[in-house]
Amino acid sequence: MDKMSSVFEYAPAPESRAVVDLAPSYGLFVDGEFREAADGRVFKSLSPSSEEVLAEVAQAGAADVDAAVRAARTAFTGWSALPGTERAKYLFRIARIIQERSRELAVLESLDNGKPIRESRDVDLPLVAAHFFYYAGWADKLQHAGFGADPRPLGVAAQVIPWNFPLLMLAWKVAPALACGNTVVLKPAETTPLSALFFADICRQAGLPKGVVNILTGDGETGAALVGHDGVDKVAFTGSTEVGKAIARTVAGTRKKVTLELGGKAANIVFDDAPVDQAVEGIVNGIFFNQGHVCCAGSRLLVQESVRDEVLDALKRRMSTLRVGDPLDKNTDIGAINSAEQLARITELTAAGEAEGAERWAPACELPSAGYWFAPTLFTGVTQAHRIAREEIFGPVLSVLTFRTPAEAVEKANNTPYGLSAGIWTEKGSRILWMADRLRAGVVWANTFNKFDPTSPFGGYKESGYGREGGRHGLEAYLDVV
């Protein structure tokens, strides 16, 4: 195998970026129009794979937040009064336009985020369109969703989303909100604002009434102003647990309904009867998908002691074949780390892993000179007390622990304040169900990992947040029901 990979070198196979027409600067999308920030502030969005400036975007301040919330409030009257069938048709239009423009959006996403084009093209964009399709169909069927005979929308939804799946997280937030009759003010992440601004253009093409969707670019300060605004009825946030807690404190004692989708430290549990090759693919997909910038990443590998060496040998072989580099190259497996700040965090935590006594391993791997990169890395000899076993690294770093019995696996898997996801690899059906029953996590993948679907509810237990996105369950977050 090793020989073959050196014999058959990959030729570069870059996707063309000509399909994306980037303007030098973008404004805020408020009340159906692009406008500059009230105080004229701007910031730059970089391509993390080259550090090239992609565009300059407006930095929304308090006055802009206020304008956007007012626009959404004004639009709410008409939008919520629209028959569900009509709201549905707008959402179907949006879904179709996303499909039409998916190549452009995939390239844009890879440019701005650094994720491999293979993932933005084959995972992000199809799921984005599917999400709008799914919730479009709910807009005129809400009375059948199990939330009463005539469930009402909440009003204006403030939505703050992360940088790891910029457009997909937008879809998760915007589609159910609009389907239920709410209007939205959405703030994309500071490092990945561009696809949300392109989405604003899709809303224009779809003829969506003014003010129903408003996009404010900015940093954490913008997000805090939005979440704290009195005119907001609903707050939806995906991001770090730390910020999630701050938001929960901000909205305490208000009428605002909150859903939070936060961090994770998922255990991916491999039993001795699991087919090793499949399990290894699942481990790799679990932690190296999207550079490990995944809240539900399988960042703790729990491998049964009796197969530890076999699994680790196979895993290391497989990791040696991962291709790190240009996100626009169709053969790239691992793209760029999203920002210098995130790279610094990964670097700091992995250094702590070594300092605390875990053994670090990474395949020989040439990293580009410009941009932010981190080689796929695993740590063995990790104990439950190590920071790399407790803290979310949000990068391509796997911590390996072992166990002997299923009960011990459950104990270790649940030994975390998080509870977003978990993985189980075994051929024994009754053991899968026994484990799935006991794992305190919102999503359990058995003999698979990192699968997503608009019909399937997603969200965490414990400090991974509350509320669900996706499926019938996802409607509740945007309806005025308990």
Next chain:
Amino acid sequence: MSSERQSKNSSESKSSSQSGKTSDSRKISGAKSSSESGKTTGSKSAPGSKGAPESGKKSAGPAVAERLSVFKTYKLFVGGKFPRSESGRVYEVSDSQGAWLANAPLASRKDARDAVSAARKAFGGWAGATAYNRGQILYRIAEMLEGRREQFVREVAGGEGLSPAGAAAAVDAAIDRWVWYAGWTDKIAQVAGGSNPVAGPFFNLSSPEPTGVVAVLAPQDSSFLGLVSVLAPVIATGNAAVLVTSHRAPLPALSLGEVLATSDLPGGVVNLLSGTAAEIGPHLAAHSDVNAIDLTGADGDLARELEIAAADNLKRVLRPRAEDWTADPGTGRLLAFLETKTVWHPIGV
């Protein structure tokens, strides 16, 4: 208002049982010998408030050697046992006329922590019990309550200043509420869960699971119907509860502990603390082994303060709102303390 109610009570109590109107056995005994009662409590208000029933009893012709009744020492209910407050504190509970009814334990931070630890120990077994079994136990609670209906009517009437008929209606509704939730235990998963038609060869199933240890600040006004209305849905789905009773009227809640203890409910699934939401609430809201908090019994400022504290470990928070305890409870309170778990598995040969 209350004096009207009181006089109505007393006239009704004449014809029915004397005990029907007074709030618990102490009052009856007090009525029979108010000097006894006054001596025991040293209370200023007790004799006066007992004037009406006393005269009622006198007219019924009290025996000279009437038996002195046995008072009940009200205690907390923690881990299936009935401890006094670790703090050694009690506070005076009186009826709507200000007459002394009992001394209730004034639960402390340590009691709250003990209760959380008992609830955590009980949670696994209760969550893991079959839904059928949980339903049987909840139904058993209704059965046990039915047999002690008169006692609860007395306690509710005394604590809330209700007429016997009003108190009886509240107790009957509370018993029926246990029956309602008993029937939900093995149905909620079908209503709240189900299979998801994902676009791929996968089995995909979402099921509700209990959130864990739930702190409940019971309503201050409705000491029994309100209490049951917030407690039953929490445990019906497999959560364990630490409940702070109505401060003013804790006796029905504390007596409920005796019912729970004889209904095959595993110890620790429900823990009952009498005291003040303002004192115990902050410790429960900040406790990192509590998964959720129901703020029904907290007022605006306290509710906000507790919601802020609850954010430290991202507890699920049910905010206080206007409630009509006699209304159809719906499924809202069942769903408030459930997590949705979604399991994926590939389909293939």
